[in-house]
Amino acid sequence: MSQRKSDTLKTYADLMEASGLLMEAALYGQEETHPDVLTYDSREVKANTMFICKGAAFKETYLVSAIEKGAVLYISERKYETGKDVPFLLVSDIRKAMAILANAFYGSPWKELTVVGVGGTKGKSTSAYYMKAIVDDYMEETGKPESAVISSIDIYDGKSRVESHITTPEAVELQRHFRNAADCGITFAEMEVSSQALKYNRVDGMLFDVGIFLNISEDHISPIEHPDFEDYFTSKMRMFAQTDHAVVNLDADFADRILEAAQAAGDVTTISQKDENADYYAYQIRKDGHETKFSVRSKEGEEDYCLTMPGLFNVENALAVIAAAKILHIPDSCIHSGLLRARSSGRMELYASKDKKIIAIVDYAHNKLSFEKLFSSIREEYPDYAIKAVFGCPGKKAYIRRKDLGTIAGQYAQKVYLAAEDPGYEPVEEISGDIAQYVQAQNCPYVMIEDRGEAIRTAIEESEDRTVILVTGKGNETRQKYGSEYIDCPSDVEYVKKYLESYDQIHESTCRRK
Ligand SMILES: CC(=O)N[C@H]1[C@@H](OP(=O)(O)OP(=O)(O)OC[C@H]2O[C@@H](n3ccc(=O)[nH]c3=O)[C@H](O)[C@@H]2O)O[C@H](CO)[C@@H](O)[C@@H]1O[C@H](C)C(=O)N[C@@H](C)C(=O)N[C@H](CCC(=O)O)C(=O)O
Numbered sequence: 283m284s285q286r287k288s289d290t291l292k293t294y295a296d297l298m299e300a301s302g303l304l305m306e307a308a309l310y311g312q313e314e315t316h317p318d319v320l321t322y323d324s325r326e327v328k329a330n331t332m333f334i335c336k337g338a339a340f341k342e343t344y345l346v347s348a349i350e351k352g353a354v355l356y357i358s359e360r361k362y363e364t365g366k367d368v369p370f371l372l373v374s375d376i377r378k379a380m381a382i383l384a385n386a387f388y389g390s391p392w393k394e395l396t397v398v399g400v401g402g403t404k405g406k407s408t409s410a411y412y413m414k415a416i417v418d419d420y421m422e423e424t425g426k427p428e429s430a431v432i433s434s435i436d437i438y439d440g441k442s443r444v445e446s447h448i449t450t451p452e453a454v455e456l457q458r459h460f461r462n463a464a465d466c467g468i469t470f471a472e473m474e475v476s477s478q479a480l481k482y483n484r485v486d487g488m489l490f491d492v493g494i495f496l497n498i499s500e501d502h503i504s505p506i507e508h509p510d511f512e513d514y515f516t517s518k519m520r521m522f523a524q525t526d527h528a529v530v531n532l533d534a535d536f537a538d539r540i541l542e543a544a545q546a547a548g549d550v551t552t553i554s555q556k557d558e559n560a561d562y563y564a565y566q567i568r569k570d571g572h573e574t575k576f577s578v579r580s581k582e583g584e585e586d587y588c589l590t591m592p593g594l595f596n597v598e599n600a601l602a603v604i605a606a607a608k609i610l611h612i613p614d615s616c617i618h619s620g621l622l623r624a625r626s627s628g629r630m631e632l633y634a635s636k637d638k639k640i641i642a643i644v645d646y647a648h649n650k651l652s653f654e655k656l657f658s659s660i661r662e663e664y665p666d667y668a669i670k671a672v673f674g675c676p677g678k679k680a681y682i683r684r685k686d687l688g689t690i691a692g693q694y695a696q697k698v699y700l701a702a703e704d705p706g707y708e709p710v711e712e713i714s715g716d717i718a719q720y721v722q723a724q725n726c727p728y729v730m731i732e733d734r735g736e737a738i739r740t741a742i743e744e745s746e747d748r749t750v751i752l753v754t755g756k757g758n759e760t761r762q763k764y765g766s767e768y769i770d771c772p773s774d775v776e777y778v779k780k781y782l783e784s785y786d787q788i789h790e791s792t793c794r795r796k
């Protein structure tokens with residue numbers, strides 16, 4: 283929440299009228315009041331606040347509290363009996379209204395930034411951080427501040443850098459972050475654009491200078507996300523209508539339909555690892571130790587690139603941001619240097635025992651597409667290593683993952699360790715039992731160990747010879763959702779480091795005794 287000298291209540295009422303959303307207004311002589319806070323959370327309300335009443339779990343007591351704390355206007359889809367002449371605007375669609383108000387209140391700050399949006403089912407965070415690495419090398423070269431980033435990992439807007447708990451924030455926070463960035467002299471922002479963001483109007487009213495669309499596979503189907511795949515897909519396609527330059531991956535499933543939707547953008551640039559006619563075509567993808575090298579052919583000629591972050595599937599993400607960087611005329615030197623150092627926290631973070639027998643990779647894969655890409659890539663990158671898997675599934679959502687992940691892990695792994703992964707209101711052993719049936723169907727041994735630390739420790743300790751242990755689904759997150767609470771806990775990265783260190787101590791002492 284930030285404070286600004288904004289327009290008057292009358293201006294906001296006229297804005298709602300002009301947008302066709304206004305059903306009723308009463309300003310009770312406060313027309314010329316200048317509110318200087320906009321929020322939808324009563325806990326943030328202070329004197330002179332515009333308060334938005336929204337949410338499935340919204341309660342009238344929140345409005346009562348907001349008024350007591352100094353709200354000078356409330357915007358809502360229904361009228362409340364406040365017992366006082368509190369100015370209000372009744373609107374037909376609070377989410378559309380919230381985005382319009384946020385853009386007006388913060389002065390459409392996205393216009394002062396070059397904004398790259400990344401959409402798709404898998405690779406959004408990784409691609410956003412690849413883009414950030416490239417852009418920040420360019421910012422350093424030109425003496426400008428590092429770019430802002432809005433992702434499911436963290437949010438940096440020039441004023442603060444915080445761990446994120448949502449992929450794309452609500453319009454009020456989103457435009458506030460852009461306003462903070464612009465006010466700090468930042469000129470670039472990368473962000474993830476989730477399907478819910480597009481469905482729930484969080485990014486309404488703004489344009490993406492470049493809109494990357496990576497891939498689509500079934501995910502986020504549940505009562506609180508998308509009722510079905512069609513709703514998920516059509517929500518994601520909405521990004522193109524607010525995109526100047528679209529980057530489309532021709533290797534994605536449903537590429538024809540994506541390309542058709544992309545015509546809504548100003549122009550379309552294509553990428554591929556299969557279709558040589560793509561604007562940017564990647565080929566000769568090869569491993570060199572932990573590094574991934576590949577060549578790219580475009581109308582400008584041919585160039586070689588190198589990723590030091592493992593995962594052959596990351597070539598897709600790198601190719602997308604190479605195209606975006608070229609569209610934005612970022613120098614090639616920054617593209618190469620950015621990709622060389624690019625990391626995405628909790629994505630393909632590789633740790634090894636000193637004897638190199640145990641490789642543990644912490645990754646964020648948690649759906650069918652990312653599991654297929656991850657396990658097949660690791661099989662190809664480490665052909666003479668056994669694979670073990672440590673993971674779980676969240677409670678009360680995306681149920682299809684239990685079959686998908688259990689089947690895929692069971693196909694590739696020597697053993698599977700099923701642990702807690704944001705169980706929410708569901709007992710962990712029920713979730714693990716659901717997954718286990720599919721692991722068992724692949725004749726793969728498994729064990730259920732609720733505590734992730736214990737599961738990781740056991741997997742490492744039980745590994746005698748060359749083994750890659752894939753610890754997936756939580757990345758660097760430092761909390762687990764139990765019930766409605768988020769309980770702090772060590773991250774998978776911390777557990778892996780801790781138990782590899784123990785493994786090294788045990789094996790070093792064993793070697794010394796021999
Ligand atoms: C289904 C969904 O997207 N819900 C989001 C939505 O909830 P909501 O608008 O229904 O609000 P609510 O939290 O249910 O209702 C409580 C309302 O009362 C207000 N309140 C609450 C307490 C109080 O004391 N005073 C007060 O005023 C709250 O500010 C809120 O507006 O707005 C909330 C913020 O206001 C989000 O936290 C919440 O995300 C929930 C946690 C969620 O799970 N969202 C997921 C589905 C999501 O959005 N995921 C996507 C994609 C993820 C991916 O790509 O993997 C994402 O972009 O993260």
Ligand SMILES: Nc1ncnc2c1ncn2[C@@H]1O[C@H](COP(=O)(O)OP(=O)(O)OP(=O)(O)O)[C@@H](O)[C@H]1O
Pocket residue numbers: 402403404405406407408409434449474496497595596598599626628629630645646647648651652653655656
């Ligand atoms: N281009 C890709 N195609 C398939 N899988 C990928 C791709 N990029 C990354 N992955 C896998 O998906 C996992 C999640 O990657 P990332 O966090 O970048 O995607 P995301 O779209 O932000 O995911 P989410 O929407 O779940 O936050 C990675 O840890 C990796 O296992």
